[in-house]
Amino acid sequence: MANPCGDGTPDGDWQRYLNFRCTGCGNCCRRTHVLVTDEDLRRIERGVGLPVADFVHFVPEADLKLEKRSAWWVRFDSGRGAMALRHRPGGACMFLDEEQRCTIYEHRPVTCREHPFEVELSDTGALNFIALSDIVECPHDWDGNISRRDVIKTSRWNEKQSDVFLDDVGRWNRRRKGRKTRPGFLRYLGFDV
Template sequence: MLDLEAFKVESLSDFSANKKLKIRLRKVKSKALDTKFQQLHEEVFSEIDCLDCANCCKTTSPIFIKTDIDRLARVFRMKSTEFIDEYLHQDDEGDYVLNSAPCPFLNEDNTCLVYENRPKACREYPHTNRKNMLGILNLTLKNTLVCPAVLKIFQQIGQDYRK
């Protein structure tokens, strides 16, 4: 199991340096940065098992889009409005997010009760293997505080680009 307390301390202590790194990364060619993130994503996730952590499910909420809400409402044999009333609220930006953390669909063994039907944001998390990483560097920086894999990817990228 990952030591989430140690991760929290490490990610907070690295945050200032990672913020500076994010600024430097804006000068890197988009395709080169995408390639580097993709490579490190594959390496890091060959070593890290999300089921040993689930910190994202324990501390944050994905954004639920209409198709997610409709799909999950069907799974629970509810109307979409009932699903929203029971599990979601709109945040300051008008997005639907969970009412509380940890996620109500997180099982004790860190598996997901609705894994096959999970929201799109959960399917794509932590977004380190997608194109146009330059466009989501702010989100990726925030995710260094949530996901040990993202922190490790950022630390490894930093070895190449901090100078």
């Protein structure tokens, strides 16, 4: 986690973080796997009219830097995978256009909305920690205008949505009956595949 602003706590240099501005380079959409929840998939499916099976895939362990014990791993008969947006050949998100713009911006996953911030909230919902993710090179500028309230709101949304999804993943992973396939998991989440 990169932290150019001191200790990253609310007592640190808040203004610098809130002045972050994306330059539209597209690195975060080309060089990462965007993990998604079922709520993200439903929002995208409704927004663009594509069936989920056309834009989701499960990233195998060998292709993703994620802790072995992470709750994001979904168990299948053929191994584990983490649910993510599909990539085009070359590694770019399938929704990134030639001008490095997101074609589903209004419907994008919550993790994309929160990026590039790594945020930790207290039990009361206050901002405990903020830093910039170092998952990809980000040639950002510091002349933006992001509200602290929006950072907290998006982080709460992401946390709530992820908690519900990860509970579903945990229940799926504990199941003992039936085959565990990728289409089966999508059906388990309520999708027609």
